[in-house]
Each structure stands twice: as C-alpha cells, then as structure tokens.
Amino acid sequence: MAATAPMTGMEVLQMQISKTLYKPKHKYEKIKQDQAIRLVTILPGAPTDDMQCYTRQEIDLLLDRSSPYFVQFDALSYCWGSGGVRVPITLDGCIFWVGQLLFAALRRLRKPDVKYDIWIDAISINQSDLKEKAVQLQLMQDIYRTAMKTVVWLGLEADDSSAVIEYIRANAELEPERSKNPMSNRWLGMTTQNDYFYTVREPQWLPLWTAMFHLCARNYWMRMWIIQELSVSRNPVVLCGNDEVKWADFELVIGSIFAMVADRVPGATYFLHLWPLLDDSFPLLLDAERHEHREGSPPPPPRDARWLLGALQRYRCFESTEPHDKVYALLGLLDPSVRKSFKVNYKRDIRKVFFDTLKFLIPPRRRAESADDVATGHAPMVTVTMNFAIGADGELHETAESAAANADGPMTRAHGPLNVLCLASHVSSSRRGMPSWVPDWSDYTIKTSVDDLTNNRFTASQKLEAEYSFNRMDKMLKVKGFLVDVVTRVAGWDTPARTGPRTITTDFEDLLVEVRTWYTQALTSGLIDPDVPWRQGAFWKTLVYDTFPTGYFFGAPDEWEEMELSALQHFVADNDLTSAEEALLPSEYMIQLRRTASGGKAFGLSSTGMYMMLPPGAKMGDVVCVLWGCDIPVVLGDRDGKSVLIGEVYCDLLMDGTWIDRARESGLNLADITKTFRLY
Secondary structure: OOOOOOOOOOHHHOOOOOHHHOOEOOOOOOOOOOOEEEEEOOEEEEEEOOOEEEEEHHHHHOOOOOOOOOOOEEEEEOOOOOOOOOOEEEEEOOEEEEEEEHHHHHHHHHOOOEEEEOOOHHHHHHOOOOOHHHHHHHHHHHHHHOOEEEEEEOOOOOOOHHHHHHHHHHHHHHHHHEEEEOOOOEOEEEOOOOHHHHHHOOOOHHHHHHHHHHHHHOHHHHEEEHHHHHOOOOOOOEEOOOOEEEHHHHHHHHHHHHHHHHOOOOOHOOOHOOOOOHHHOOOHHHHHHHOOOOOOOOOOOOOOHHHHHHHHHOOOOOHHHHHHOOHHHHOOOOOOHHHHHOOOOOOHHHHHHHHHHHHHOOOOOOOOOOOOOOOOOHHHHHOOOOOEEEEEOOOEEEEHHHHHEEEEEOOOOOOOOOOOHHHHHHHHHHOOOOOOOOOOOOOOOOOOOOHOOOOOOOOOOOHHHHHHHHEEOOOOEEEEEEEEEEEEEEEOOOOOOOOOOOOOHHHHHHHHHHHHHHHHHHOOOOHHHHHOOOOOHHHHHOOOOOOOOOOOOOOOOOHHHHHHHHHHHHHHOOOOOOOOOHHHHHHHHHHHHHHHHHOOOOEEOOOOOOOEEEEEOOOOOEEEEOOOOOOOOOOEEEOOOOOEEEEEOOOOOOEEEOOHHHHHHOOOOHHHHEEEEEEE
C-alpha cells in the first residue's frame, strides 16, 4: 500500500472541518432484510483530500460466494476508544463524525485510484438505533467469516513498532527451517528458537523486547469484540502505521517468544520486562481461541454455559464501551442452540443482564468432566491443553488414562455448580446496586480467581451438591453451607506512594513491602492461639495458592518450605545474578505473587490461626464459610445489617475438603453443622 504523508492532529482537524462543516448531518436508511448489512465504500484520493465514503445498502450475507451477486469485502477490527477528539468525514454526501483512531485507519486504507469496500461497525451500523444494533451485532460472526480478510488496525506507528513488525516478518520467513533444528526447545507444540534463547540475554536487544511489549500491550488487545472478530476471521492481516504483517506470521513469532518466557529458560530471569508477556500475552490468548475455528482443527468442545463461564473469566479484564457487551460480545461464539437462551437488548437494565447470565451459568448438578473439556483458566498456557485430572478418589492424576486407571468413579476436575459465585465481589457489585453474589462482568480490575489460577484443583466442599434458591425479587440468595472460622487479622496494603513511572521492578519492590508486612503478621499467629505453631511453608504456599506458575499444573515445590524472606529481598535488590538457576525459585515466587496480588487480595489470619488470602473489603469479624457445591471457600460479612458475599478466600487448611472428613471422624453430623445463609 502507498505510504501516507504524516499530518499533525491540528492539521487533520483544520482540513476536515473546513471541507465538511457546512454539509448536512448524515441520516441512515433502514435495513429491511434480516441477513443484510451495510458496506462502507472508501473513495480513492490523495492523503490531503477530503475523506469521502458512501454506504452500500442491503448486502445479503446468505449469498453463496459463487453467486454473481456476491460482493467481496473486507472487515475492520480496531479499538473504538472512549471520548476524545472526533473528526468529521463525508459519508453519503453528509457530515459524519468518527474517532481519531478510525479516521487514521480510513486514511491508511484509502487507495489512490480505486474504491475499497469494507465493513466497519461504527459506520455500517446505526449506533443510535438500538434495535438495528441488536440485530446487526448478532450477525458479527457471519460478517467476519464472510469477509475476504480482516484488517487488524493497531493504530499509528509508535514506540518502535516498525522495528517489531520488521523483526516479525524476517523471523517468520526463517521459522520453517529453524524449527527443524534438533536443538530447538518445544513447549506445548509451539516452537522456540535458539536465537531467541540467546538474544534475550543480550543487552542490545533490550529496545526490541521493550517495543514488542508495547505493541502487545496496545489498547486494541483489550477490546471485547475482537475476541469474536479474530476467532472467526478467514485471513487476518495486522496493520500498524504504514507497516503490515500477516496474522499467521505475527502469532508464530510472538508465540515462540512467549513459549521461551513461559518455560523460564535460563536467561529469561535476566530481563524482568519480558515477564508481562507471560501474564498479559493477549495476542496469544486470542490466537488460542482462534485455533478452534481453523479449518482442519479438531471439533471444539461444546460452546455451552460451561464454555461461556470460562470465556467470561479469561476475558474478565477486557474492556467494552457498553457494559452489556461483556456478555453480548461472546454470544456469537456459543453453539446456535445455546445462543437462543440470550436476547440482545441494550435497553435492558445491566443488573438484570448480569443476573440472568449468572442463572444461566449455574449448572443443575455437579458434573463429571473429561480431560478434553476446555479449561476455565485465563492464561494461554492453561487454555492450550490439560494434562491432569482429579479422580473420584480425590487424587491428582497426570492424564485421563491414569485417572481412569486409578479412580473407581468418574473423573472430575472439581467444578462445583456454585463456583461462579467466587467471581463476585461485594466491593464490585455494590457499585451497580446489584446483590453481592452477582458477578459484575464489567469490572475489568478483577483479573483472576483462585479457581482460575490453580487450574481447578481444589474441592473444599468435596462432592456435596449445591442447595440454593433465589427469592422472587432476585435480591436474596438462600444457600446451604458451613461456617468454618472467623477473620481475626487482616494485613492490609501498605504500598509506598510513587511519583515516577511504574515498571515491573517497582512493582516487585512494592510487593516485597507487602510480603514483609504479611510475614510479620503470620509470625503473630501464636499470639492468637498458643497451640498454633509458625508454619513457614504453609505461609508461602498460602501467598501463591499452593500453585507453581508453569504450564504443568502442579502444586508448589517442596523447596518453598524452606524459603526465607531474605531470598526475595536479595532477588528484588539484585536481579542481575550470575546464575539464572540461582534466581529460579525467587523469580517463580515473584511471578506468582504478582498474579495473586493483582486481584487485590491480602494476607489474613483466622481465629484458629489459619493462613488466608482474603478478598478486597474483608474485615475483622467476617466469617469464613464453605458453601455446598462450591469448591473454593468464601468470606461472608455483615454490611449495613445485611449478610453479603465479600468474595472468595484461600485458606491453607480447607482447600482439599479433608476438614469435612475430620469433622465426621470427630463425631460431628454434617446436618448439625450445616447452616442456611441468606445473602443480599
């Protein structure tokens, strides 16, 4: 494509306003057919010409590609943004306002001598007509699947993005030959190259890795609608400024580098700036979703309520302009029969939308699941494959075969019907006036959950079936469970204020301050109960939910039992160690601590000296409970005279459900200790 001359924002505004100011306001004509869409035709022109487009009505998506009436078109995938400066263009001879990012995309896509047909949601859909919007958004999957290619617009060149695109193109060409190298590492079928292994340790490559992180952290990757757009697209191509690269090449190279970071090869600990690529590799997360829609891929698992719950968790931190789209943007990926359970309606109260979603997500009974079922984790490493299962004997088995061989009953992976309640938070739900037990999917600050980060390993309520009901006004949840303990200490956050820019190093430094505070609090457990000794290993495992941060889904290693606080202090103070192996254990700790801490949880103690990671908003006097049919314990509290769900909690002595066996062995009848909670 021809390069476009750079223009300042003021020049763009002056040019466009002067040429469109006196034109009439644009008005849409109604779309009469259910399966019809509008296309945008970008008229040819020079970089300084007025941006002129017109809409083509009634393009029928049901037409076969071989039909002489079939119109070839592309589809645009980009980040809408919120607010900001609007720029006028000429649409159908009238004035039409678009955002700066979309205007930049139109200039980039305009050809000098021929027209260009493309579908652009912000223009092709009458955004002020909520009825049309609801109908058109249900066609999104068909639109992107029918388009000849999807143009992924990342925005203008910035932060050395051109160098990254060029690096990706060059390495993608070398990838087939390099992958044949017997010295290449392998991770879940992805290829890692030896030169990635070495160059990550060379200081001269630091600017490139930094630029790559900036490119993968652009706002585009955080937009809800791109999940569906990229999943079903036939031929995506990535555009950034005047640079262009095929999506297949983009994900191949980024995936190879990601695999290196995920494997923590020696050398990866030298560059802390690469670690966010592991936790926040949204391009790889999206490509994993896209993999199931590729031609020749094995049939995906059912896209039912279980899949939707997993998707809502995976994309919890993704953003949307309309809160409804946190749910609606995923509906097109559901199985058609399941999709009928939802009706897209932007006039519907968002609280009702989220409540109806909750009821849809709760299965009628605890189900046995096969190892082929998709995981509910948010990280790409979790969604690629599963190599463990929890058998009916309660033991963790590495494969489906070993689980079947060693377990007497059907295999399950500890998905309780009420696990979805762990995704709710009183702090979050109260902002919308919703019951505390209804997850606010629009709160993208809640990135992870205990069930998510631990790969569904825990069974706090064993196999007990959920018993619950809603009142008629849907304001109260009545549910059975056990009151286990009381929160006695909450070691809050004491992060020092910072005025300069935040980096991963400063994050580690602040985190160390918090860990030191928690460490001090844990040492006081004996003051609560003299019979409760200081348990160093249990303390560390509690902070990371007893989970080792790799793609192999095992608990924390035995070496963590002997971890001293000084090891973390040394690692944060001097991460330029002479041996990567020496840094491995502290580095794994810091990575996982960042994950657990990112959810806002804080260390706490119970009245019996249990170590806990408490949800935001937890207070002294709140109670720790295990609800029937929920695999993760929760904290309940009295707020304004009503019992509410504060959030999920990790308790070091409750997670495997053996406490229920001990209660039985001590002569307690479960019926005698069961309570009915009424939560608002």
